[in-house]
Amino acid sequence: xxxxxxxxxxxxxxxxxxxxxxxDLNNKALSDFFRNSDTGYLRKIMFVIDEGVNNAQPNLxxxxxxxxxxxxxxSLVQDFxxxxxxxxxxxxxxxxxxxxEAIDANGIDRHSYLAAIGGGAVLDLAGYVSAIAHxxxxxxxxxxxxxxxxxxxxxxxxxxxxxxxxxxxxTFCPPDAVFNDINFLQTLSTxxxxxxxxxxxxxALIKDATFFEWIEAxxxxxxxxxxxxxxxxxxxxxxxxxxxxGGADPFEKGSSRPLxxxxxxxxxxxxxxxxxxxxGEAVAMGIALDTAYSVLNNRLDEAKGQRILALLLKFDFHxxxxxxxxxxxxxxxxxxxxxxxxxxxxxxxxxxxxxxxxGEEHNQIDLQLxxxxxxMVSQFAKPYMxxxxx
Amino acid sequence: xxxxxxxxxxxxxxxxxxxxxxxDLNNKALSDFFRNSDTGYLRKIMFVIDEGVNNAQPNLxxxxxxxxxxxxxxSLVQDFxxxxxxxxxxxxxxxxxxxxEAIDANGIDRHSYLAAIGGGAVLDLAGYVSAIAHxxxxxxxxxxxxxxxxxxxxxxxxxxxxxxxxxxxxTFCPPDAVFNDINFLQTLSTxxxxxxxxxxxxxALIKDATFFEWIEAxxxxxxxxxxxxxxxxxxxxxxxxxxxxGGADPFEKGSSRPLxxxxxxxxxxxxxxxxxxxxGEAVAMGIALDTAYSVLNNRLDEAKGQRILALLLKFDFHxxxxxxxxxxxxxxxxxxxxxxxxxxxxxxxxxxxxxxxxGEEHNQIDLQLxxxxxxMVSQFAKPYMxxxxx
Ligand SMILES: NC(=O)c1ccc[n+]([C@@H]2O[C@H](COP(=O)([O-])OP(=O)(O)OC[C@H]3O[C@@H](n4cnc5c(N)ncnc54)[C@H](O)[C@@H]3O)[C@@H](O)[C@H]2O)c1
Ligand SMILES: NC(=O)c1ccc[n+]([C@@H]2O[C@H](COP(=O)([O-])OP(=O)(O)OC[C@H]3O[C@@H](n4cnc5c(N)ncnc54)[C@H](O)[C@@H]3O)[C@@H](O)[C@H]2O)c1
Ligand SMILES: [Zn+2]
Ligand SMILES: [Zn+2]
Numbered sequence: 001x002x003x004x005x006x007x008x009x010x011x012x013x014x015x016x017x018x019x020x021x022x023x024d025l026n027n028k029a030l031s032d033f034f035r036n037s038d039t040g041y042l043r044k045i046m047f048v049i050d051e052g053v054n055n056a057q058p059n060l061x062x063x064x065x066x067x068x069x070x071x072x073x074x075s076l077v078q079d080f081x082x083x084x085x086x087x088x089x090x091x092x093x094x095x096x097x098x099x100x101e102a103i104d105a106n107g108i109d110r111h112s113y114l115a116a117i118g119g120g121a122v123l124d125l126a127g128y129v130s131a132i133a134h135x136x137x138x139x140x141x142x143x144x145x146x147x148x149x150x151x152x153x154x155x156x157x158x159x160x161x162x163x164x165x166x167x168x169x170x171t172f173c174p175p176d177a178v179f180n181d182i183n184f185l186q187t188l189s190t191x192x193x194x195x196x197x198x199x200x201x202x203x204a205l206i207k208d209a210t211f212f213e214w215i216e217a218x219x220x221x222x223x224x225x226x227x228x229x230x231x232x233x234x235x236x237x238x239x240x241x242x243x244x245x246g247g248a249d250p251f252e253k254g255s256s257r258p259l260x261x262x263x264x265x266x267x268x269x270x271x272x273x274x275x276x277x278x279x280g281e282a283v284a285m286g287i288a289l290d291t292a293y294s295v296l297n298n299r300l301d302e303a304k305g306q307r308i309l310a311l312l313l314k315f316d317f318h319x320x321x322x323x324x325x326x327x328x329x330x331x332x333x334x335x336x337x338x339x340x341x342x343x344x345x346x347x348x349x350x351x352x353x354x355x356x357x358x359g360e361e362h363n364q365i366d367l368q369l370x371x372x373x374x375x376m377v378s379q380f381a382k383p384y385m386x387x388x389x390x
Numbered sequence: 391x392x393x394x395x396x397x398x399x400x401x402x403x404x405x406x407x408x409x410x411x412x413x414d415l416n417n418k419a420l421s422d423f424f425r426n427s428d429t430g431y432l433r434k435i436m437f438v439i440d441e442g443v444n445n446a447q448p449n450l451x452x453x454x455x456x457x458x459x460x461x462x463x464x465s466l467v468q469d470f471x472x473x474x475x476x477x478x479x480x481x482x483x484x485x486x487x488x489x490x491e492a493i494d495a496n497g498i499d500r501h502s503y504l505a506a507i508g509g510g511a512v513l514d515l516a517g518y519v520s521a522i523a524h525x526x527x528x529x530x531x532x533x534x535x536x537x538x539x540x541x542x543x544x545x546x547x548x549x550x551x552x553x554x555x556x557x558x559x560x561t562f563c564p565p566d567a568v569f570n571d572i573n574f575l576q577t578l579s580t581x582x583x584x585x586x587x588x589x590x591x592x593x594a595l596i597k598d599a600t601f602f603e604w605i606e607a608x609x610x611x612x613x614x615x616x617x618x619x620x621x622x623x624x625x626x627x628x629x630x631x632x633x634x635x636g637g638a639d640p641f642e643k644g645s646s647r648p649l650x651x652x653x654x655x656x657x658x659x660x661x662x663x664x665x666x667x668x669x670g671e672a673v674a675m676g677i678a679l680d681t682a683y684s685v686l687n688n689r690l691d692e693a694k695g696q697r698i699l700a701l702l703l704k705f706d707f708h709x710x711x712x713x714x715x716x717x718x719x720x721x722x723x724x725x726x727x728x729x730x731x732x733x734x735x736x737x738x739x740x741x742x743x744x745x746x747x748x749g750e751e752h753n754q755i756d757l758q759l760x761x762x763x764x765x766m767v768s769q770f771a772k773p774y775m776x777x778x779x780x
Binding site for chain 2: 239
């Protein structure tokens with residue numbers, strides 16, 4: 001039998017810029033970006049905006065128009081596509097269709113940009129559209145939540161929901177650039193703001209003990225949404241995520257997902273709550289459970305485990321939420337674990353901790369120990385209860 | 391302003407296997423493939439089949455079932471998704487939905503395969519679904535037309551139509567393997583069979599004079615659908631396409647598309663004919679026009695130009711089809727050229743010939759010379775008319 005072999009590599013690169021008031025007329029970050037990426041082609045840019053952001057920041061579109069009329073390096077499409085923020089835009093096919101139609105109507109081609117301003121959900125949707133329209137158009141992201149600036153908005157994944165399943169459809173497709181503008185965060189509710197912190201705790205726990213200690217030391221400032229502390233938190237968390245993604249397996253061909261520490265249960269908790277529990281909140285619950293497991297499994301020092309649980313509680317994460325607890329082998333989270341194993345093709349790969357800053361992959365999980373871990377989390381959280389519900 | 395840079399490479403490789411009767415119980419190509427790619431995961435395979443092929447080859451599904459029950463290296467999903475062949479499946483969202491739903495219902499995950507058997511249209515659709523379901527599942531192609539075995543089915547592009555535009559949606563996403571089974575071609579109509587030859591002539595003209603001479607020398611055998619000649623034609627054409635794709639720009643980030651020689655007008659001719667003219671037939675018309683232009687522009691020797699036009703006519707390509715002719719600056723093809731220029735972001739990049747086997751890129755096109763080129767094609771084809779319509 002004759003065989004022809006095909007083999008090639010594709011190089012991807014993009015920058016994540018940390019800035020403030022990106023559409024301020026004195027901020028050259030964006031105009032410099034377009035000047036430096038000039039290709040001689042006529043280029044257009046069209047914006048998709050999260051409705052929540054647009055309502056909270058009513059001058060946004062006016063500012064964008066003023067910016068592009070000052071710096072006329074690229075042609076701004078006057079048609080702005082506003083989509084509902086949050087999971088709704090990933091569930092509703094009409095949002096996908098509206099963006100596609102605007103791309104067609106405004107002649108956005110492979111030399112032009114689809115820019116998205118919003119939380120992780122809107123970025124996931126717009127990133128997906130950018131990946132499939134004309135087999136891929138250029139894409140810029142302006143994340144507006146802590147979670148999307150430190151994690152979801154800077155990576156390579158996009159997606160929408162279908163058949164009742166989160167991210168059933170999507171691609172791996174890096175953006176052309178990400179602009180993390182700290183001032184976008186000002187109008188966030190404290191609940192959504194804080195939910196982004198758990199991803200920073202997560203990545204610190206598996207990769208960087210010093211960062212974990214920094215978060216511990218700055219817990220009060222962070223809870224007060226202090227700008228400098230927030231800026232550092234986001235920057236370091238983004239950096240650790242980017243380093244990991246740029247490492248061995250950017251498009252997740254294998255099964256190993258250390259960045260998904262705490263996530264096997266988080267995904268199930270989110271769906272059990274019908275997405276009333278936010279992703280970051282569920283991740284905090286998942287971190288607590290897997291930290292307790294690491295202790296009971298004699299991998300992690302007990303005192304260190306307690307520091308982790310205490311930190312999560314100080315950020316008001318409800319780690320003993322009823323949906324996050326495992327009372328018996330019939331608990332829904334155990335069912336979730338089975339689905340997760342199936343999803344991985346039969347072989348489990350779950351990250352636990354052997355130290356603060358050190359994740360390690362396990363290929364099996366002791367269900368009885370998991371039930372005890374859940375109990376340990378409840379016991380530990382009990383004294384904090386009054387604080388949470390005061 | 392602080393900047394984090396992300397940079398990584400992704401390696402892609404896949405094989406194109408040339409075989410016959412792939413589901414014959416004695417053919418080990420497929421079972422070897424699964425044995426060699428074993429990862430220890432539970433893997434499934436689900437088939438999408440072109441209705442035209444399934445009708446023409448009524449034992450196909452029975453043979454597939456028998457094959458996988460003999461070689462039980464992977465679990466065969468008993469649900470076969472049959473989709474209409476040809477452009478219809480790329481236009482009709484229901485086909486996309488049916489495949490997606492079957493993926494969900496049968497638990498096809500990132501370790502499992504979606505296999506597609508069919509012409510270029512069904513492969514384009516199934517390739518697209520494979521690229522987006524679960525952010526990419528594994529994908530095998532079994533092309534069943536000359537065109538898809540030598541060109542469309544072995545490459546990295548997929549797509550569906552939307553907003554009345556061909557391939558408005560799609561991705562660049564290499565398959566995991568391609569199995570070119572010569573026996574699939576037996577049930578093709580002669581018209582569809584022959585339409586695939588023009589892509590071989592095209593790639594020979596821009597890359598390989600020896601291959602062009604081989605096609606000239608074997609024109610009669612090829613027209614008679616001789617197996618050995620066909621096998622060589624497909625193999626060499628596939629090889630030239632693969633070499634080009636694996637070269638400078640696999641995912642077409644730039645504007646240069648030498649493989650699209652003859653295609654700027656072909657795409658417009660197909661759409662003007664409401665897709666009654668097949669892709670390969672339109673490409674033959676496009677090759678004729680751009681060959682004539684290369685001669686009149688003093689880049690290509692006239693005698694060589696005539697050899698090319700003569701070869702196209704010997705394969706019965708209707709190179710002076712009314713929709714392919716340009717009588718004035720108001721002709722629809724001139725409008726198509728303008729759209730094409732726009733599509734390229736304002737800068738034209740069209741391949742013409744400076745010799746047989748040598749393409750060269752031009753950034754402008756002389757419209758008056760194009761009208762004369764069309765006239766040259768008509769004049770040349772006139773004596774062949776009776777042959778075409780006898
Ligand atoms: N692609 C990835 O790698 C990845 C990783 C993790 C999470 N995600 C996805 O991210 C999504 C969650 O994103 P999120 O936590 O950023 O929240 P979100 O996108 O769900 O937004 C939450 C709410 O905040 C509003 N909002 C956003 N920014 C605002 C601002 N600056 N001011 C006022 N309101 C604002 C939105 O309108 C929305 O109502 C989920 O869909 C999740 O699946 C993706
Ligand atoms: N992805 C790419 O790089 C690329 C390149 C070129 C063309 N294409 C696409 O390929 C499509 C054209 O593909 P095509 O020329 O292979 O034809 P096709 O897929 O349009 O099929 C033509 C007809 O032949 C039937 N058929 C296919 N195989 C058969 C067989 N063995 N026996 C009997 N009937 C059979 C089909 O049912 C259909 O009715 C177009 O949609 C075009 O856009 C894609
Ligand atoms: Zn997460
Ligand atoms: Zn073609």
